[in-house]
Amino acid sequence: MPVELAYEELGQGAPWVFLHGFPLTRKLWDGQRALQTEARLILPDLRGHGASPVNGNCTMDAMAEDVLALCDRLGIERFGLAGLSMGGYVALALQERAPGRVAALVLADTQAGADTPEAREAREKLARRLDEEGIDVLLDEFVPKLLSPSGFADEQLLSHVRAMVFSNEADAMAAALRGMAQRRDHTARLGDIACPVLVLVGEQDGLTPPEKARAMVEALPHARLTELPEAGHLSNLEAPDVFNMTLRGFMAEVPTEGALPVSPR
Ligand code: MLT
Numbered sequence: 001m002p003v004e005l006a007y008e009e010l011g012q013g014a015p016w017v018f019l020h021g022f023p024l025t026r027k028l029w030d031g032q033r034a035l036q037t038e039a040r041l042i043l044p045d046l047r048g049h050g051a052s053p054v055n056g057n058c059t060m061d062a063m064a065e066d067v068l069a070l071c072d073r074l075g076i077e078r079f080g081l082a083g084l085s086m087g088g089y090v091a092l093a094l095q096e097r098a099p100g101r102v103a104a105l106v107l108a109d110t111q112a113g114a115d116t117p118e119a120r121e122a123r124e125k126l127a128r129r130l131d132e133e134g135i136d137v138l139l140d141e142f143v144p145k146l147l148s149p150s151g152f153a154d155e156q157l158l159s160h161v162r163a164m165v166f167s168n169e170a171d172a173m174a175a176a177l178r179g180m181a182q183r184r185d186h187t188a189r190l191g192d193i194a195c196p197v198l199v200l201v202g203e204q205d206g207l208t209p210p211e212k213a214r215a216m217v218e219a220l221p222h223a224r225l226t227e228l229p230e231a232g233h234l235s236n237l238e239a240p241d242v243f244n245m246t247l248r249g250f251m252a253e254v255p256t257e258g259a260l261p262v263s264p265r
Pocket of ligand 1: 022085087
């Protein structure tokens with residue numbers, strides 16, 4: 001059963017849904033709020049994150065169903081879909097389930113492949129520590145991986161990231177880790193994704209490095225790549241100007257007539 005997602009809605013025009021990464025919230029997109037002059041932005045908290053509830057599992061498919069249910073509730077049939085990292089995993093799961101509803105995709109700092117057995121094991125280990133020790137374990141074990149060294153040294157940026165992490169519950173984060181560990185490999189079907197795709201990646205992204213982004217672009221029939229200099233995994237936070245400029249250009253080029261109808265509010 002889908003859960004009712006907490007979300008924020010800004011602007012008017014063609015609908016674009018933005019999916020945040022782990023272990024964050026919709027506040028990841030604070031720097032992208034400026035894009036509301038271009039489009040109608042829908043910013044949900046994925047299940048178990050921020051103000052959205054969790055019910056049992058946190059698989060990418062369950063999260064995708066929640067997002068589809070939210071779009072149904074808002075009367076949005078077809079939309080642009082942007083996901084960063086785990087948000088990208090959810091975006092791919094949603095596009096697989098409902099390809100006709102996705103007019104364009106933005107995949108930022110993410111990957112199409114599934115976890116290796118070692119990565120699954122590491123997630124399970126971290127999930128157990130979350131169960132036992134609480135949310136604090138993410139501060140040492142995960143947050144440093146999200147930012148480049150200069151991003152990590154930026155106190156304002158770091159405290160924004162920490163605040164998002166602390167607004168989440170340990171058990172829900174453990175469930176999300178287990179959900180990511182179960183995700184499918186989308187590599188073999190990338191060639192079937194017919195919509196335009198923009199792939200973005202921070203040059204210093206150590207979690208989903210530029211090689212993964214380049215491999216996706218090669219396999220996707222209608223994709224382009226932008227690498228963001230000096231940015232880490234959370235490239236939209238570390239390089240908001242280039243990120244937004246690239247996104248703006250893509251949003252303007254994507255055929256909106258018919259493909260992205262302005263939906264009633
Ligand atoms: C994320 O940023 O959403 C996660 O780092 C993704 C992952 O751990 O694979």
